[in-house]
Every structure is written in structure tokens, then in C-alpha cells.
Amino acid sequence: MGATMTFSETPAPDDVQPGTGAVPAAVNSGSAWERYWHQVDRGELAEPPWNAASEEAEVPYLAMMLGRLPADLPLVDMGCGDGRLTCRLARHFDRVTGLDVSASAIARARQATVPSNVDYDVLDLSDEAGAQRIALRLGEADVHLRGVLHAMPPHTWPAALRALAALAGRRGHVFDIEVRHDREHLGQGSRSRTLMARHGQAPDRVADVGRAGLSLQRIGDLAGLYRDAGWHVVESGEQVHSSDVRLPDGSVVDYPFQYVLARPPSD
Ligand SMILES: C[S@@+](CC[C@H](N)C(=O)[O-])C[C@H]1O[C@@H](n2cnc3c(N)ncnc32)[C@H](O)[C@@H]1O
Structure with missing residues (x-):
């Protein structure tokens, strides 16, 4: 049986009990993510909860995405x-470039076995000029x-959408899939507190995201976010995915998602 949970329900810094290692940080800044990946790389934090052992668990929406791009x-x-x-993803596309704000994450990606059709670079998605430079190359x-x-x-989402538009150009599509945070799934109050009360604590892979000072942000209506910025929304919808993160009672943690397939504004 699955227990539905979202990353945002990991304890935010001010949720974490004193002495558990919370690091005050500008919320979800690039440097907060860099610190997180640096600690993962040093083995000080657990494997990220979004990494999964099998392709089916990692990217259950793959067939849908391949059918649309x-x-x-x-x-x-x-x-x-x-x-x-x-x-x-590179097993299914001719050429894939992975981009991330964290230099430590990119270094870790480059240290792993890199397929010949994959390359990586550092990019802060809120850096529109940086995205334009990468678009010139790709x-x-x-x-x-x-x-x-x-x-x-x-507050960085408008710049992020402009950077995505620069990467997509006139012909590209953006397929964005984000954790859904709604009352139906969250219930009353903090789910992480509920989980911790029931199980003593959230699984380390989930709790460590919060311990690193990251508090993932609620997106009410993903398709609306794109539409309001002038994007043409081709399709949007919702899904629930099972992860391979398990609670102490053996139940699998499920994540509710919303996705959007969209083309940038034409002007
Ligand atoms: C929840 S993780 C998801 C990782 C991966 N997309 C996946 O689903 O397996 C969020 C990722 O976004 C990256 N990130 C956060 N802020 C960013 C920014 N401003 N620009 C680029 N990447 C960013 C983080 O470093 C992290 O790798």
C-alpha cells in the first residue's frame, strides 16, 4: 500500500527540531542546492529520494512523454x-544535455558512466542570459x-520560464512535471509531522532534503503558471507515481504530480 507524500512536506528549516542539523539558507537558492549536492556527494546525506533503482520507477511517464515530443x-x-x-532519457533520445545549478551535482553526473550522446553543464534556470548562451550552442x-x-x-519562476523559452526556441516544447500539493493529498497540517508521528520520522532520503535547508515550493496550477506567462499549453494533467522510498512499515511513498506540455510565447 502506498503513502502519498511530497518533498515539500520534508521539514523546512524552521520545522526541524534544534540539534538535527538544519542549515539556515536563503530558501532554495542555488547555493542551498549546491550545499545539498556537496553533502550527498560526501555521503553526509542519503541518496536523493527522486533517484530510483529502475527506469519504471524513475520515469513512469516516459511512454507518454515519448508520444508527445x-x-x-x-x-x-x-x-x-x-x-x-x-x-x-538518453536511451530514447539522440542527444541529451543535462543542466543544473549545482556544480557538485554536475561533477557527480560527469563522474558516473556518461553515455556518448549525453553532456552536462552548469546553468541557473533563473539566468536567462546563460540559457541564451547554451541555446546558441545547442x-x-x-x-x-x-x-x-x-x-x-x-519569485524566480517568471525568469525561469523566460530561460526555458530561450532553450526551446521556436520549435521546441517544454515538458514540465512537478509534485502536486493540494489539500486532498496534504490533508490537514503538515504531512511530514503526521508521518513522523506515525513512524517516528520520515525516511532519511526524504528528511535529508529538509535537513539541508531546502523547503520545496507549492505550485498551485502548473498549466496556469505557463498560460499566464503567454505559453501555449498543448496538454496538461495529473498522475500519481510510486517511488522506491519506503516507510518503516514497508509501505511505498507515492508522489502526486501535475504535468504540462507547452510551447513558448511566439513573440
Ligand atoms: C527535486 S530535484 C529533481 C532532480 C531531477 N530533475 C529528477 O527529477 O530526478 C531538483 C533539482 O533542481 C536543481 N535546481 C534547483 N534550483 C535550480 C536552478 N535555479 N537552476 C537549475 N537547477 C536547479 C537542483 O539542484 C536539483 O538537482
């Missing part, structure tokens, strides 16, 4: 972290991003 453009995996998902691209906008401060 014409394969004639290179793919950008935005917010690729340590490249686990990027390499899985040409127009389709862009996949999972759990990245909700990992960024909300």
Missing part, C-alpha cells in the same frame, strides 16, 4: 541533478524538467 530535436534535461534520470531543443520549478524560489 517529436524526436527531431535535442533534449535538455533541466535540473538534472546527478544525471540519473538524464541517462535514462540550437532549439525540447526541454524536460521534473521537480525543478518547485525546487526554486517562486
Whole structure:
């Protein structure tokens, strides 16, 4: 049986009990993510909860995505972290570039076995000029991003959408899939507190995201976010995915997602 939970329910810094290692940080800044990946790399934090052992668990929406993205453009995996998902996507696309704000995440991705059709670079998605520079090198691209906008401060989302538009150009599509945070799934109050009360604590892989000072942000209506910024929303919807994170009672942690397939504003 699955227990539904979202990353945002990991304890935010002010949720964490004194003495448990919370690091005060500007919320979800690039430097907070860099610190997180540096600690993961040193083995000081557990394996990220979004990394999964099998392709089926890691990217259950793959068939849907392949059916919607014409394969004639290179793919950008935005917010690729340590490249686990990027390499899985690369089995199905001719050319994939993984981009992430964290130099430690990119170094970790490069240290792993890198398929010949994959490369990586550091990019802060709120840096539109940086995205334009990468777009000049890659040409127009389709862009996949999972759990990245909700990992960024909300005030940076408009700049992020402009950077995504620069990467996609005139022909590219963006496929964005983000954790859904709604009352139905959250119930009353903090789910992490409920889980901790029931099980003593959230699984380390989930709790360590909060311990690193990251508090992932609520996106009410993902398709609306794109539409309000002038994007053409081709399709949007919701899904629930099982992860391979388990609670102490053996139940699998499920994540509710919302996704959008969209084309940038034409002007
Ligand atoms: C929740 S993780 C998801 C990782 C990966 N997309 C996946 O689903 O397996 C969020 C990722 O976004 C990256 N990230 C956060 N803020 C970013 C920014 N401003 N620009 C680029 N990447 C960012 C983080 O470093 C992290 O790797």
C-alpha cells in the first residue's frame, strides 16, 4: 500500500527540531542546492529520494512523454541533478544535455558512466542570459524538467520560464512535471509531522532534503503558471507515481504530480 507524500512536506528549516542539523539558507537558492549536492556527494546525506533503482520507477511517464515530443530535436534535461534520470532519457533520445545549478551535482553526473550522446553543464534556470548562451550552442531543443520549478524560489519562476523559452526556441516544447500539493493529498497540517508521528520520522532520503535547508515550493496550477506567462499549453494533467522510498512499515511513498506540455510565447 502506498503513502502519498511530497518533498515539500520534508521539514523546512524552521520545522526541524534544534540539534538535527538544519542549515539556515536563503530558501532554495542555488547555493542551498549546491550545499545539498556537496553533502550527498560526501555521503553526509542519503541518496536523493527522486533517484530510483529502475527506469519504471524513475520515469513512469516516459511512454507518454515519448508520444508527445517529436524526436527531431535535442533534449535538455533541466535540473538534472546527478544525471540519473538524464541517462535514462538518453536511451530514447539522440542527444541529451543535462543542466543544473549545482556544480557538485554536475561533477557527480560527469563522474558516473556518461553515455556518448549525453553532456552536462552548469546553468541557473533563473539566468536567462546563460540559457541564451547554451541555446546558441545547442540550437532549439525540447526541454524536460521534473521537480525543478518547485525546487526554486517562486519569485524566480517568471525568469525561469523566460530561460526555458530561450532553450526551446521556436520549435521546441517544454515538458514540465512537478509534485502536486493540494489539500486532498496534504490533508490537514503538515504531512511530514503526521508521518513522523506515525513512524517516528520520515525516511532519511526524504528528511535529508529538509535537513539541508531546502523547503520545496507549492505550485498551485502548473498549466496556469505557463498560460499566464503567454505559453501555449498543448496538454496538461495529473498522475500519481510510486517511488522506491519506503516507510518503516514497508509501505511505498507515492508522489502526486501535475504535468504540462507547452510551447513558448511566439513573440
Ligand atoms: C527535486 S530535484 C529533481 C532532480 C531531477 N530533475 C529528477 O527529477 O530526478 C531538483 C533539482 O533542481 C536543481 N535546481 C534547483 N534550483 C535550480 C536552478 N535555479 N537552476 C537549475 N537547477 C536547479 C537542483 O539542484 C536539483 O538537482
